[in-house]
Amino acid sequence: MCRWLAYSGAPVTLDDLLYKPPESLVVQSLHSRLGAETTNGDGFGVGWYDGHAPEPGLFRSTQPAWGDRNLRELSRHVRSGTFFAHVRATSGSAVQQSNCHPFRHDRWLFMHNGAVHGFPALRRDLQLAVDPALFPLIEGTTDTETLFHLALTYGLTDDPPAAMAAAVGLVEQVGRRHGVDAPFQGTLATTDGVRMWAVRHASAGPARTLFRNADLTVLKEHYPDNPVLADLSDDTRLIVSEPLGDLRGAWLEVPPSTCVVVDGRDEELRPFVPRAPAA
Template sequence: MCRWIAYRGSPVTLDELLYKPANSLVMQSLHSRLGAEPTNGDGFGVGWYDEHSPTPGVFRSIEPAWSDRNLRELAQHVRSGTVLAHVRATSGTAVQQTNCHPFRFGSWLFMHNGLIAGFPSLKRDLLLAVDPALFPHIEGSTDSETLFHLALTFGLQDDPPAAIAAAVGLVERTAREHGVPFPVQGTFATTDGRRLWAFRYSSEGRSRSLFRNQDVAVLRAQYPDNPVLHDLSDDTRIVVSEPLGDLRGAWLEVPESSYLVVDDGAEDVHPFAPVRSAA
């Protein structure tokens, strides 16, 4: 479907995340190891926060990430401590900039790997459930952006886990009414620039891959001669669709039906389940 990376830690240039790792996100756009398909060339996007504005910057393009010269140029100069980046393989909606992730609303970013099965049949009902005040902000045609605005409707800005649970629950309830048995497949990430949440869930219990990094201090003790680890702060947290390299013990799988929250360098994993009574 897609591949993504979410980063929270000391400021780094974007190319440290997008290009330099052995299995970088740009490499995954062309040769994904764990994705539903190896190539994710239907556009890309990157969102980042800096000290100049509470609103994140976003750069999105329909070009394949591996061949976009503007992305390579930008990545060498933009520096941030909170980054969301995504390479897209469309599940059926158009290849256009407004359909590229991450999506932005105010100070919030959101991205998704996966799909809502049967979305064309569910789309009308789901869009009608979006808060009318939020509806004008939907620019594209993807299931992912619809899910983001449903989460905003259910209070994402106050309680992201509860809002995502309510949004997913509404999708599953609507899908049952339309005879779609396993509608939700995906991993999701959202941030307000200070905290980061990442979710792994599917209706059939077979979610797309998702990993988090082992504590940098632990890895530094295990690999004292690895120069990359000495360049990372102890509070570095990276969540990825697939590992960025092959260093043994560096990557831990995020459990099925769970979510991860990163706040001030601390990291906690909690169980996740949709609220199926959402209305």
């Protein structure tokens, strides 16, 4: 489906994580090991916070990440303490810039790996639940953008875990009403530039993969000569679709039906239980 990366910590250049690790996100765009597809070449996007504007910066393209010279150039110069990056393998929607992740609304970014199964049949019912003030802001045709606007409708800016639970709950309710037994599959991530939230969930069967990094202080003690670790601060928090390398002990799998909450150095795992909002 897709691969993504969410970073929080001391400011780094984007290429520290998009290009330098042995199994970097750009490598995964061509040679993913854990994804539903090996190749994620239907576009990419990066969103970052740098303090220069109230909203995050956003760069999205329909080009494959592995061959985009503009992405390589930009990533060597942009520094950020919070950023999202995503490489796309479409599940059916068009390859166009407005369908590339991450999606942005004011200070918020949102991205997804997975699918709303049967989305063409569910789309009308789901979008009718979007706040009328938000509906005109939907530019593309992806299930992800609809999920984002549903979460915004249900209070993403106040309580992200509850809003994502309501959005996924509605997807499951509407899907089953249309005869789709397992409507939702995947991982979600959102941030306001200060905190991050990531969800792993599937309506049925195994959920798409999701990992978080182990404590950097401990890893640096075990691997003092590792150049990638040396460039990262001890408060680094990374959430990824698949590990950026094979370093033993560096990556912890996020359990299914879990929401990861990152607030600075603090990290918390909570149960994720979709609940459709009241009619």
